[in-house]
Amino acid sequence: MSIHKIQTPLKDSELQKLKIGDSVLLSGTIYTARDSAHQRLIQMLKAKETLPFDLKDQVLFYAGPAPAPPGKPVGSIGPTTACRMDSYTLPLLDIGLKGMIGKGARNQTVRMAMQKHSAVYFAAIGGIAALLARCIKSSKIIAFEDLGPEAIRQLEVVNLPVIVVNDVLGGDLYEEGVFKFKKN
Amino acid sequence: MREIKTDQIVQTVRSLCIEANIHLRQDVIDRIQSCRDQETSTIGRQVLGQILENADVARTSAMPICQDTGATVVLLKVGQDVHITGGSLSEAIHEGVRQGYEEGFLRKSIVQDPFRRTNTGDNTPAFIHTEIVPGDQLKITIIPKGGGSENMSEARMLTPSQGLEGVKQFVINRVRISGGNPCPPVIVGVGIGGTLEVCTFLAKKAIIRPIGQRHPDSFYAELETSLLNEINQLGIGPQAFGGRCTALEVFVEVRPCHIASLPVAVNMQCHAARHGEAVL
Missing domain, CATH: 3.30.360 (Dihydrodipicolinate Reductase; domain 2)
Structure with missing residues (x-):
């Protein structure tokens, strides 16, 4: 299992090198979006409206941070359960989304679509949100401010630690991990 | 008055x-430390180490x-x-x-x-x-x-004939299908008996029992131990990346129930197991 340093926007040549279980330190711009934000993005796509940001080669972080204490860009931040976003994901992959950060497994449909689009799903560790907040250098709400913690935030991150769960070859870390350690 | x-x-x-929200309880920290020492998966040990480091950072920087x-x-x-x-x-x-x-x-x-x-x-x-x-x-x-672990919780009305085996299968299967969603290692709260709402509430109360404290009835203490052992053989491990430590604890709470019923509920609690109490 290797450690990769990757800069957003994501490049196919770099994604090809990632294997399940690899550690990635991600830097650059990423965007938060969770349930309600996804719902609105999909509504906008259906209505043929322009999205608040260009998703091409970008990374979505399924996260809603705690409020920023004085002097900090953001409060504690960490991944939410990714499978709730499965039903919204295919149209976003179609318009160029390349990476997603969450926790927990994706369904078969999303996994196949990721493989087709050479997109990658990363896990961030859930419940280490004070630690992850240190990797966030700035945060700006760019859409749906009325959603509060569910608003879309543009984050500048430096060396955000994530782990490759689904690589471009269709591998799945959760399946392999359980297979290796299961008894009986 | x-x-x-x-x-x-x-x-x-x-x-x-x-x-x-800021201070991880000492009993939880102690159990995560001992699980890290026993974890055979490299990535699992790393995850448990980061959970402990996070607890320090949260406390010293007053962040959740x-x-x-x-x-x-x-x-x-x-x-x-x-x-x-x-x-x-x-x-x-x-x-x-x-x-x-x-x-x-x-x-x-x-x-x-x-x-x-x-x-x-x-x-x-x-x-x-x-x-x-x-x-x-x-x-x-x-x-x-937290919502992630609460979403992986479930109540079911079993029949008396399904008995202890039925309850064990239900609990273990609940943990298995939850995978990484509830942020393992988890605490599994199990409510058995009562009525639908009673067993669900028992499961909720079970998750706040101090780590290491077994049920006073040896029958249920044994059930807790055997469920914990079986869950930790599922291979899910910390954050479901594969490993031994899937659950930190299993706690069972019971009540009498109707002659027709065997209600059971599982309330999942993530490793960030938080509660606070005060007496006025």
């Missing part, structure tokens, strides 16, 4: 909300352990000789939550309506369960309950 002022209740709830600072579940034990003065007891609890979540920079995660989903903006309402007990004290327990 002993008087307790609502102002005091507001202040207590406010402090408990902040405290519980997890960004999901939860729905605020409040358990009240109200002594029957207590007289609450200065306003409504439940309004005092909500006000304490409001102040704690605002002043502690905790995330507001409650929507007003399940379908229209407008954020209430202050994490209220709290979900309050009140029990009247003998005495002249008021015990307040607050449980910030």
Whole structure:
């Protein structure tokens, strides 16, 4: 299992090198979006409206941070359960989304679509949100401010630690991990 | 009759909300440390190490352990000789939550309506369960309950013939299909018996038992131990990346039940197991 340093926007040549279980330190711009934000993005796509940001080669972080204490860009931040976003994901992959950060497994449909689009799903560790907040250098709400913690935030991150769960070859870390350690 | 002022209740709830969200309990820290020492998966050991490091960072920087600072579940034990003065007891609890979540920079995660989903903006309402007990004290327990683990919880009405095996299968399967969603290593709260709502509430109360404390009835203590062993052979491991440590604990609470029924509920609790209590 290797450690990769990757800069957003994501490049196919770099994604090809990632294997399940690899550690990635991600830097650059990423965007938060969770349930309600996804719902609105999909509504906008259906209505043929322009999205608040260009998703091409970008990374979505399924996260809603705690409020920023004085002097900090953001409060504690960490991944939410990714499978709730499965039903919204295919149209976003179609318009160029390349990476997603969450926790927990994706369904078969999303996994196949990721493989087709050479997109990658990363896990961030859930419940280490004070630690992850240190990797966030700035945060700006760019859409749906009325959603509060569910608003879309543009984050500048430096060396955000994530782990490759689904690589471009269709591998799945959760399946392999359980297979290796299961008894009986 | 002993008087307790609502102002005091507001202040207590406010402090408990902040405290519980920032400080990981020592019993949880100790168990995660021992699990890390026993974990055979490299990535699993790394995850457990980062959870411990996060607990330090959260405490020293007064940041929440997890960004999901939860729905605020409040358990009240109200002594029957207590007289609450200065306003409504439940309004005092909500006000304490409001102040704690605002002043502690905790995330507001409650929507007003399940379908229209407008954020209430202050994490209220709290979900309050009140029990009247003998005495002249008021015990307040607050449980910030994260959505990821709550979503992986389930209640089911089994039949008496399904028995102990049926219950064990239900619990183990619940953990297995939850995978990484509830942020393992988890605490598994199991309620058995009562009626539908009773077993569900028992499962909730089970998750706040101190780590390492077994059920006083040896039959159920054994059930807890055997469930924990079987769950930790599933291979899920920390964050479901594969490993030995899938659960930190299994706690079982039981009640009598109807001759026709064997109700069982599982309440999943992530490793950021938080609660705080105070007695006024």
